[in-house]
Amino acid sequence: MVIHDTVFVIWLLAAGPLWAAIGLFLLPSVNQGRAESEQISITTLQIAGVIGGFALGPVGVGLFYFEPALIRRTTLTAGVAITVFVSSQVLARIVDPNLPSGLWLLLAGPLWAAVAAFILPRQYRAVEANDQNVLTAAALGGFAIGPIIIGLMWKHTPKISRDWMIVLGSLGAWQIYTLFAIHNTTNPCVASPYHITYLTQQTANGVVIGAIYSLMAVGLTLIYSVQGIVSFAHGQLYMVGGYFSFYFLLHGSNILSDITGAEISINPIWGIPVAAIIVFVMGAVFERIFLKPMHEGLIERVSEYAILITFGFGFFIEYTTLAIAGPFPQRTDRFIEIRRFTLQRAQITDDFAFGPINIIGDRAFAMVVGIILIFALLYFLQRTWTGRALRATSQDRQAAAVTGINPTNMNTLSFGMGSMLAAMSGAALIPIFAWVPWVGAEMVGRSYVIVVLGGLGSVPGALLGGVIVGIVEALGAGCHPDPSRGAAYKEAFALVIFALVLLLKPTGLFGREQT
Amino acid sequence: MSDINLLLNRVSKRFGGNQAVDHVSFSVTKPELIGMIGPNGAGKTTLTNLMSGMLKPTTGTIYLNGRRIDGHPAYDVTRAGLGRTFQITRALGRMTVLENMMVPGLAHRPRARRLDLEERAHEILGLLTIDHLTNEYSRALSGGQRKLLELGRLLMLEPSVIILDEPFAGVHPRLQETIYQYIHRVHEDGKAIILISHDMDAVFELSHRLLVLHHGALIADGAPQAVRSDPAVIEAYLGHDEDD
Amino acid sequence: MLKIEDIYVGYYEDLHILRGLSLTAQTGKLTAILGANGVGKSTLLKAIYGFLTPHSGRILLNGSDVTGTATHQLISLGISYIPQQPGIFKHMSVRENLMMGAWTFQNDKKRMESKIEENYERFPILREKQHEQAGNLSGGQQRMVEIGRTLMTDPEVILVDEPTAGLAKMLSEEVYRMLVNLRDEEGLTILLVDQEIREALKIADYVYVLELGRNKFEGPASDFEDLEKAFWS
Amino acid sequence: QADGHCEFANYTITIGGLAPLSAPGAVAGGVAMDWAFNQAADDINADCGVQIDGVNYQIDVVTGDSEGSPERGQAVTERLIQEDEVDAMVGVYHSAVGLATMGMLEANAIPTVFSEPWNDNVSANGIREFDGAPPRFEDGIDHIFRISPASSMVGSVIVDWLLSLGVDDVVLIVENTDYGQPAAADEAARFEAGGATVSKIDVELGTEDFVPILSRIQARAEAPDVIRILVTGETSFNLTQQMAELGIAPSDDTICVTNQFAFQSDQYWATVPDGNFCAFNRVGIIPSLFSDAAVELNAKYEEAWGDIIPSFAMASYDAVHIVADAMERAGSYSDAAAIVAAIEATDIDLSQGRYYFEYGAHNPELPEGTPAFMWHQWPDPIVTVMQYYEPGQSGLDAAVIYPEVYQTHGTAYIAPGTSP
Amino acid sequence: MAILNRIESAIDESIGRRRLGYALLGLIILFFLWFPNDASQSNYAKTVFISGFFYAIMSSSWALLAGIAGQFSFGHMAFMGIGAYVAGLVARDGIVFASLGIGITAESFSAIGTIIIGTLIAGLVGLVIGWLLLRLRSAYLALFTIAFSELFRIMMLTEYDYTGGSNGLSLRPLLQIADIDAARQVEYYLMFALLIVCLLAMYWVANSPIGLFLRAMREDEDAASALGVNVVRYKILVFVFTSMIVGLAGAIFYSDVGSERIIPEQLEVLQMSLIIAYAVIGGMESLIGAAAGAFISRYLLEAMREVVISLPLGLTLPDGSDAFVWETGAWRFAVFGVVMVFTLRYMRNGLLYPIITWFSGRDLAMQETVAKRDDDDDLDEQAGASDE
């Protein structure tokens, strides 16, 4: 097995034993309070620290640190995912391909999902049990195990926890995957000797791009959490962030070259803060003029007003940019000179091979930037006074004002920061994608999916949502049974998830229940 | 008038960890005037919401005139004959007072002639002394006038059971007088009224029967005088001094 | 001393809830404001606290005009407000809630710690629950958090709106005892709006009764012995 | 304006241009075409305009914005015909617009030279919307000419080239548009006829991240021999770049063929950095054969836009000239029949080469086996395959590798890491 | 100012504002009826008007859905697309139930038949979507409908074997008139009639009890429900109704009336945003306002492609021309965005609102009540006075 040295070193730095050790000590010591309220023991925290640090490095440690509630769910999900994967592999090898799909439709599948979703909530109400989440669980369960779920939930009417959902959801995924493995034997996700590395590769693709998606979505969620509105100008702010970075680098290096006489190019990393500052100001000014009246009670139907006015703002930005920058694609230099990190292909047995796995260098860099920024934001929100004030304002404006916080400023700050995050992800991506004035459209659609999936208003939710959407898109395009259509429907996969989440659980993964 | 038969059977509502209404059972079978009291947050409004279909009970059943109505949407309950007002008034702001009256009017009797309904609306507004505001946008009304408008809208519905949630809060004494008259009049029409109020005087003066809620549970149900001296009620709500 | 002079306040341009109301809260005294639902008691406190801007009239704190001062600045002038609708930060821990009370002196860690400690002494239950999400606390405990948070800044004047609404008898007695303590031991000026007339009268020094946006009666608490007459008629 | 050396008649000949100038159309393409129309008019006017019966007429091109939408295209065409009273039409970028406007152009008898739509049906006589439907133009297409290639013509060159290299495992990455799909269908058929296996992958225009689907290609047991990109604009740049970054193509195993946008070397190198030597097809005359006219035109374009002139700008420029020339020969700017006859008889050297139309009213019988689109079709749009071999190279210096007659470096393919 | 007031009161006294308004409306309609007969107008002007009418239908029906019923849908274009695509598919393939082996061939449908089927299917999908949307409000509803319409667009684009992909799909021509001038004339009147019919239908709905219920629902869904309004039914109903209107308009417009083919790009979010912007600028709570907003905006966007400012008094520029030409093509949408934002901020009811209210006389009533309030700013007196 050949492993690029760079990969190994990077893994050591980015994850591996070092971070496992950090996780082991960091996690239990700092987050006792939160953990206590979530009823997580110190040992669990230590184990989570080690595993999270080893596998995901700072991402794992950070996530668990800020959101201890994730620990159990993550372990559960990982456990179930592995079981699901292995068992469907086994099943696929022993089951006759002609048999199951009809059988499955009889025993499980969408039909039973509908039946269960229809019957079970009624039963819960009839026996006076708490019917929260029952609809979702019933639909998932019906899909996964058909009538069995009805029997189970009918008789015991258990309280539906998130764990239930995870198990049932994974079971549903298992169904699909197994059917897939049985029927679609040429699909690289289930068939080739490399399919495990293929899946790893696609998951890695998803995680890398997903972390960048998150950065943008986090901005959206931040605005929502403080102001209760969804910004429809987010895509355009993302786009314009890229352009600010581009022009800064262009003119900046020209000026520098003129002064010094030597050919100087500025690393695009510097475009990120520049774009951030400019767009922060843009967002803040816009908020002051157009959104402030909303909070002063001068405007009826606030959320509709907000949709429309941010929408008009975006419209303006996009066409102004088009008029100024023109329709020709642009891109900046790379962040780093490494094209890609590669794990070479290695044949182990006839049936099993490893690799190749590729991660594009610039993307990995942008991902790291994105993750650092998100955690910086989380740190800002959780641990600094201004951050606390932002959170406080989002929870109760009046109470915040009573403690001496100026909620008007907090609104401006939140919109500015949200816009800034969009711009930063734009500036982080312009070295990676060809940039045109309409580049925000695709991205913003995805951000909506992410924030709704993660729960509007939740920053960790947006982080996780981004990664999930990234993975879903990657696996969707990578595993779609018709290879010719997989990529064309890439965006559609996320949209389907989106529609389902909105219908079944509008509060998303971490959303606060609406009151 | 129509037979009245409202029956609540072990009705509960939880909000997350908060048991807002806790296994409440009672029934109303005749055109009585019932007062409902209890400290802030006792669950009075929540119970109203449960009865009127705005919320779905976590457990329990509610029957109205022989039909099961718990979990039914509010418009269904309203059609079954239960009308309510809101503690925090909910006038339909960018519609005129007349339009506000016509909404329940037309919803209740879609086949009626519009002119007849308008005539009736005028009549009711006159009764409530706000007929001079007929063509005013209701968002321009004062708090008390909004209360009156809500009461007026109820009359367009001709319900058999009426729940008034704090009709006196924020209302000027003169208007209170109007509401008193309204209550008497509606009662005389043979409707049951559940009156929720913090205004003890009004409650004791008006009601024939008293329900007391505390922490979501019904801790007393009986004649006002009996309830007044109930130690549990004194402890929870009226305070010791009451009988000192 | 907090003095209100002839103020007119409303939620809409053309409709005044308070119409020419005046009152004075003497330093170190507990002044109670009573009145039926909706006469504008909370509106008065909101006006003092800058959520509403008076159309006319003045609000004087120790002789200087604070009319129209932004809410978030009042706290540094020494006025605090405990609103009728409980206002805690539900998704923050109890400790963080208390910390937010120290917003105006956020850099003085020592003072903050000692103030938090004071609050834990005052409400021992809060120490036990300091890491709990405040939203998971019972209503009464939430009220404690709120009061505690308000006291973090050592205010001179506190405006309290129905502090015991929804509290169990025992707790509400506790709250009243605490208000008395604050007045007697810490010399705070308290403006209390309350519906629990009896309790309020027991602890108040001076009482105003309002009627639809105006003064109806006023006088020392002792004048209000005859409750029925003063209030329920 | 009187430039001094020419006397102009009062009447100005108006030619309508149709190009997408706002979203959702391909604005970048439209802008270049608009420039070319006006440049052509300026150049003609500088040369004393159109001479008919010894009188000089100034020429003016009015560009209508099709927005890439057939509905808008139709409306704008109507405006050009009705309000601007154009004497002829040129342009059109999107095939859907071309298809939608044909009826109106025919009905109003406007001599038209399309310079960029590729759909086979655009100039095909007797086209049907779908099998069994009556032909859209029962009387045939009389007024519409095309100097851009039909997709089938482009496909054949690429396919012939690749087949000549012995390719037998082809991946087509195709945009979901009126350009991509027909072109892919055509190329696929040709590849299969040549014995190669083809897998086709659709992508939506505007997609940025292709890594998942590229990983899918990479996961195949055998790397494909060639990846052919039938995607336009910035989307193709993203795709090309990501392919290179993942090391899929161009590589020792896999040839990469991207589309003609790569010829725009400034844009190409800006968005596909670090030396990606994909081959690309080029429609229109190759740089080494640039006539003086082409060199001059390219210089003007570079001055205006800082990049090499794209073929559709060249074609749009030539289209105006073809019309002007036909008017001169017809001796009329308004007699549509005469102008059409004159266009059919075109024989003129312009920036892209010698223009003529083989089949038309003068030669109406298309021999058996000749596709219907050859009607009023310039048969000779030069389609070549080119390849860069140095990073940052200008499109003008890129090697022409196919067809053999045009080869500049004596090789049909420059393997990665080598230089010709 | 004084003169204006005098004129105003003269009008109030003589014919009354409302009647004047109707008279004006009549004149406008007459103008539109006469317009195609103006020989100096080209067919293109008619084409611009035809598409203006189409967008007026789109915007005004969106105003009914969002402005009056409060359902903020971004899926309006998709429903239009459903109408057009279904009509086109039926015209091409007929209706086939492969599994049952039965079917109706395409030939047995006339153009009108395909349009009716398209309209019905649009309504049917509206029914399903309306039902799904029952639980969602404001931002969530907007996001869901965006997702729906994007999914629809991507499907139309990707399943090119069935839908023609980005080449689009042509529908069966509704009018087969060979003579172009005559055809344009007929198309013009057809589209105008459709606009009038749709507006009348919507106006009728908005002023019927249903309209009252829809507005009640917009103001406060729970309160409306408590007053006996079947919010479920009316919410679905408004979706079905507006979907059918736009489905019909789409099917007709693309049956070679306004355009010869429907393409997926027409369903992009951008196009939807334009519809919304038109309605906002015209006034989203008024059907006429939104329709006029759409018509005028489209006209101006068209006119704004190039702004020519002639210099006065025969002045010439250095280059010899006598006018500034500002190529606004690229800027016009940016300007449009600015107009939209400022309209929302400073004239929330749309730029046409003041005119509409003036004619409706509503501002008179409002002035009156404000005056009344000022007179007796004392609640007691108000209550007391009306006691008698």
Ligand SMILES: Nc1ncnc2c1ncn2[C@@H]1O[C@H](COP(=O)(O)OP(=O)(O)OP(=O)(O)O)[C@@H](O)[C@H]1O
């Ligand atoms: N939608 C809701 N979500 C969560 N909690 C709620 C909700 N509605 C009410 N509650 C809680 O339920 C409890 C009962 O509230 P309710 O409004 O019924 O009291 P009430 O008796 O009407 O009080 P008041 O006299 O102040 O009107 C309170 O603790 C309140 O906070």
Ligand SMILES: Nc1ncnc2c1ncn2[C@@H]1O[C@H](COP(=O)(O)OP(=O)(O)OP(=O)(O)O)[C@@H](O)[C@H]1O
């Ligand atoms: N946010 C608001 N907008 C409009 N009107 C309001 C608002 N808040 C209160 N009001 C109105 O102002 C009047 C006075 O209300 P306020 O809350 O001051 O009464 P209160 O004396 O505190 O009553 P309570 O004892 O019930 O708390 C009432 O008529 C009420 O309807």
Ligand SMILES: [Mg+2]
């Ligand atoms: Mg209540």
Ligand SMILES: [Mg+2]
């Ligand atoms: Mg109050």
